Amino acid sequence: MTTKVLRDAREALHDGGLRGSILVRDLDTGDELAIDAEVDYPIASLVKVPLAVATLERAGRGELDLATAIVVQPGRVTAPGPTGMSKFRHPARVALEDLLYLSTAISDGTAADALFAITPPAEVTAELRRLGYDGIVVRHLMGDLTETPAERFAPTEAHLAHSLAIGAATAGQGHPVAQLDISRANVGSARAFVNLLEGLWRPTTINSATAAHVRELMRNNMIRHRLAPDFSSDASRWSSKTGTLLNLRHEVGVVEHADGQTFAVAALTESRVPAVLQPEAEALMAQVARTLRDQLRMI
Numbered sequence: 001m002t003t004k005v006l007r008d009a010r011e012a013l014h015d016g017g018l019r020g021s022i023l024v025r026d027l028d029t030g031d032e033l034a035i036d037a038e039v040d041y042p043i044a045s046l047v048k049v050p051l052a053v054a055t056l057e058r059a060g061r062g063e064l065d066l067a068t069a070i071v072v073q074p075g076r077v078t079a080p081g082p083t084g085m086s087k088f089r090h091p092a093r094v095a096l097e098d099l100l101y102l103s104t105a106i107s108d109g110t111a112a113d114a115l116f117a118i119t120p121p122a123e124v125t126a127e128l129r130r131l132g133y134d135g136i137v138v139r140h141l142m143g144d145l146t147e148t149p150a151e152r153f154a155p156t157e158a159h160l161a162h163s164l165a166i167g168a169a170t171a172g173q174g175h176p177v178a179q180l181d182i183s184r185a186n187v188g189s190a191r192a193f194v195n196l197l198e199g200l201w202r203p204t205t206i207n208s209a210t211a212a213h214v215r216e217l218m219r220n221n222m223i224r225h226r227l228a229p230d231f232s233s234d235a236s237r238w239s240s241k242t243g244t245l246l247n248l249r250h251e252v253g254v255v256e257h258a259d260g261q262t263f264a265v266a267a268l269t270e271s272r273v274p275a276v277l278q279p280e281a282e283a284l285m286a287q288v289a290r291t292l293r294d295q296l297r298m299i
Contacts (some may be wrong), residue, residue: 002033005295009288010035013269016284020269023190024292027198027254027262031299033292034190040173041268042185043136044145044243045107046193046250047124050136052104052217053196054119054127055096056210064118066097072114084108104217104241109142116141121186128196131205135192139185145245148179163274166247179245190266193252197264201254215239218253227267230286231255231293240265247271249281255293263293 013020013035021039025032058064072085072092083106085092094102094111096118102111119127121138128136175181200218203211218239224232226249231238240253252266267289271281 002295002299005291006033006035009291012284012288016281017271017273018269018281018284019272020267020285020288021190022267022269022285022289022292023194023265024289024296025194025198025264026296026299027201027264028260029299031296032194033296035288035292037191037194037266038189039268040135040182040187040189041250041270042180042182042245042248043188043193043268044186044245044248044250045109045112045142046188046241046243046252047136047138047142047186048103048107048112049193049196049214049218049241049252050124050128050138051112051115051119052100052214053131053200053206053210054124055100055115056213057127057131057207058119059096060207060210064096066100067095069093069095070099070114070118072110085110085114100213101217101220104214105220106222107242109145112142131199133192133196133199136188136196137186139187140179145179148177148246166270166272166274177246180248188268190252190268193266193268194264197252197254197266201262201264215254221253226282227251227253227265227286227289229283230290231265235259247274249278249285251285261297263296265289265293 021036023034023037059066074088085108099111099115102108124138169175173182178184199206200211200214218241221240223242226242228238235258237256240251243250247270250268254264256262267285269285
């Protein structure tokens, strides 16, 4: 039965124009179901979870004071988006703890880059390794994600940037667009993120205060159009982080059911359809992830 579920899930992704790396794990039993869970992807805004972990771990050691306020100049840290500090017109004085909220809960790239100025990408990777988490590599700032072909086309021609993203990839996941090249981008796999989620919900090496703080930030995630519709209900709580770049659509999170069962979920996907808005792809990746979770609940 499980083999058929996985086969049908793969076919559904393919028929929907998606390639996906999906892993669902029962955090109490360790049982899991996966589709290509070891494949690395550029992770876009998923990097904000490791950034939050590294920042809070440093604060826990007394290296940083979360009450420290820094001044973020408009236009100085560039990571435009529909919300957040990229829309500010004046200098803003913001505490580190509030930057963490902006970066993680509303996916504010400008806030994230302000945090990266204090804990650079290489230090975030080193912090993950210190904690025992391999498989996620942080190399660049969020502002670098605004320097792709998408910014060179008019909105009516955005599909051309997606066509380039889809058609220019190599068999080894190289890409002329640096942010999509796994040897140059921030990268991770579904397994690496599920391992990190398990460490946040069942802390061992991660400081318990850090884990609790990151869980709260992910619980407050305001972007809830992707996996949330299939994992949120009156009888469950969904905490997550999304990541989006060109044809990449990701989400990682944890669903906690009222009956006590808790599942970590990572869905990393890339689309073969050259379109900016793809609600069908969002719904499909959620459907496949939920199907794997439902199968695990019956084991």
